[in-house]
Amino acid sequence: MVKKESYLDRVLGRIETLDATNLANLAQKLARERSYLETIFNTALEGILVVDEDGEVRYANESGRRMIGLKESDMGSAILWRLIPGLRDSLGLEEGEPLRDSISSRELELTYPEQRYVRMYFLPFKESEGDEDKQFVVMLSDITSEKISKEETIESEKIASILLLAAGVAHELGNPLNSLTIHLQLMERTLSKLEASPSSEKLSNSLQVCRGEVDRLDGIIKNFLEAIRPQEPDFQILDLSLVLEEVLEVVGSELNDRGITVEVEVVSEAPIVRADRNQMKQVFFNLIKNAMEAMRPGGALKIVSRADEEKIYLRFGDSGSGIRQSELSRVFQPYHTTKKTGSGLGLMIVQRIMRGHGGLVGIDSQEGVGTVVTLELPKRNRKIRMLEG
Ligand SMILES: Nc1ncnc2c1ncn2[C@@H]1O[C@H](COP(=O)(O)OP(=O)(O)OP(=O)(O)O)[C@@H](O)[C@H]1O
Ligand SMILES: [Mg+2]
Known part of the structure; x- marks a missing residue:
C-alpha cells in the first residue's frame, strides 16, 4: 500500500534545504498545530x-x-x-x-x-x-451516574426474582421461534406446489395465522426483555466451579457436536462467592454460547478461575473470530449483534447480572485469534460496596 505523504512528511523531507526564515515559519506552524490539537484533546470529556x-x-x-x-x-x-x-x-x-x-x-x-x-x-x-x-x-x-441509576433501579424494583429467570427463558425462546419461522416457510412453499383444493386453502389460512402468531410472540418477547430490569440477586454461598459444571453438562452435547473442546482450570483456591445461582448460570450460559458461536470445529474454550486477596476472576478464553476494534464499544449495548439470528442481549444481561453482584465484566480480543471475557467478583468475605447516591 502506498502511504499518502502528509504535508509534514513533505516539508521534513526537504528540511536541509530550508533557510532560517522558513525554518522559523515551520517551527511556528508546528507549534500552532500542536496547540490546536492539544486544545481539542483537552476539551474532550473523555479521558x-x-x-x-x-x-x-x-x-x-x-x-x-x-x-x-x-x-x-x-x-x-x-x-x-x-x-x-x-x-x-x-x-x-x-x-x-x-x-x-x-x-x-x-x-x-x-x-x-x-x-x-x-x-x-x-x-x-x-x-x-x-x-x-x-x-x-x-x-x-x-460511567458513575450510569451505575448509580442502574443500582437504584435494582434497589427500588421489588418484583419477584422469577422475572430474571423469565428473562433468561424469553431470551432462549428466540432460537425455537426462528426454527418455527423457517419450518412454516417451508410448509408454505410445499403447499404452494400442491394442487389447489378446499383443504389446501384451509391449510394455507392456518399457516398464515401461525406465521402471524409467531411474529407476535417474537415481538412480545423482545418488548418484555427490553422492559425488565434485573432483580436483586438471591444471594447464597456458591462454589462457581460447581455451577459452571452444571451449565457445561447442559451445553456439553452441543459443544461436542460442533467439535469444540472445553478445558476448566481452577488455580489455587475454589471460586467461592456470594451469588445468585440462577443468575450465575445465565451468565455462564451466555458467555459459553458466544464463545461457541464464534468458533469453528476444532476450536477450544478454556475457562480459568483464579483468585487474589479480594476477588475471584473467571476467564472464558475462546479461539474464535475475535471482536473488531470498531465493535468493542458496542458489544454491551442491547440489540447490538453481528449474528444473523442473534438478539444482541446476551452480554447486556451478563453485564447487568454482574453489576447486581458488585462485579465487573472485562473483554480482551484479537481478531482472528480469539476473545477472553473476564468476570470479576468480590470474594464472599468482602462486603459488596454500593455507591452512595
Ligand atoms: N466470544 C466472542 N467472540 C467474538 N465475538 C463476540 C464474542 N462474544 C460476543 N461477541 C460479539 O458481541 C456481540 C454481542 O453479543 P451478545 O451475546 O450480546 O449478543 P448475540 O450473541 O449477538 O445475541 P444473543 O442475544 O443471542 O446472545 C455479538 O454479536 C458478537 O459480535
Ligand atoms: Mg450472545
Whole structure:
C-alpha cells in the first residue's frame, strides 16, 4: 500500500534545504498545530491516555489526568498500574508482564482522587509500519451516574426474582421461534406446489395465522426483555466451579457436536462467592454460547478461575473470530449483534447480572485469534460496596 505523504512528511523531507526564515515559519506552524490539537484533546470529556506496554503514561489529556489524579509534570514517568490499583490484576497481567497486543474493555472503580466508576478501552497502535515500540491509546469514560441509576433501579424494583429467570427463558425462546419461522416457510412453499383444493386453502389460512402468531410472540418477547430490569440477586454461598459444571453438562452435547473442546482450570483456591445461582448460570450460559458461536470445529474454550486477596476472576478464553476494534464499544449495548439470528442481549444481561453482584465484566480480543471475557467478583468475605447516591 502506498502511504499518502502528509504535508509534514513533505516539508521534513526537504528540511536541509530550508533557510532560517522558513525554518522559523515551520517551527511556528508546528507549534500552532500542536496547540490546536492539544486544545481539542483537552476539551474532550473523555479521558485520553497513551501508555507504553509497561503501563508508563506518555500522554494524558486534562480529563484523563483529572480522572486518574495525575500531575502534568508526571507525564512520561508515571506508571498506570500505580495510579490505578487493581487495573493490572483486572487485565490478568503478572508483575513485569507487558500489555498484550489485544483490544481490551474494562470497567473499574477509581478511588483516587474521587470515587467514581470508569469504562476503559485499550487500543494498541503503532506510529509506523514495522515499529517495534508498542503503544496503547487508553480511553476513559465516566460511567458513575450510569451505575448509580442502574443500582437504584435494582434497589427500588421489588418484583419477584422469577422475572430474571423469565428473562433468561424469553431470551432462549428466540432460537425455537426462528426454527418455527423457517419450518412454516417451508410448509408454505410445499403447499404452494400442491394442487389447489378446499383443504389446501384451509391449510394455507392456518399457516398464515401461525406465521402471524409467531411474529407476535417474537415481538412480545423482545418488548418484555427490553422492559425488565434485573432483580436483586438471591444471594447464597456458591462454589462457581460447581455451577459452571452444571451449565457445561447442559451445553456439553452441543459443544461436542460442533467439535469444540472445553478445558476448566481452577488455580489455587475454589471460586467461592456470594451469588445468585440462577443468575450465575445465565451468565455462564451466555458467555459459553458466544464463545461457541464464534468458533469453528476444532476450536477450544478454556475457562480459568483464579483468585487474589479480594476477588475471584473467571476467564472464558475462546479461539474464535475475535471482536473488531470498531465493535468493542458496542458489544454491551442491547440489540447490538453481528449474528444473523442473534438478539444482541446476551452480554447486556451478563453485564447487568454482574453489576447486581458488585462485579465487573472485562473483554480482551484479537481478531482472528480469539476473545477472553473476564468476570470479576468480590470474594464472599468482602462486603459488596454500593455507591452512595
Ligand atoms: N466470544 C466472542 N467472540 C467474538 N465475538 C463476540 C464474542 N462474544 C460476543 N461477541 C460479539 O458481541 C456481540 C454481542 O453479543 P451478545 O451475546 O450480546 O449478543 P448475540 O450473541 O449477538 O445475541 P444473543 O442475544 O443471542 O446472545 C455479538 O454479536 C458478537 O459480535
Ligand atoms: Mg450472545
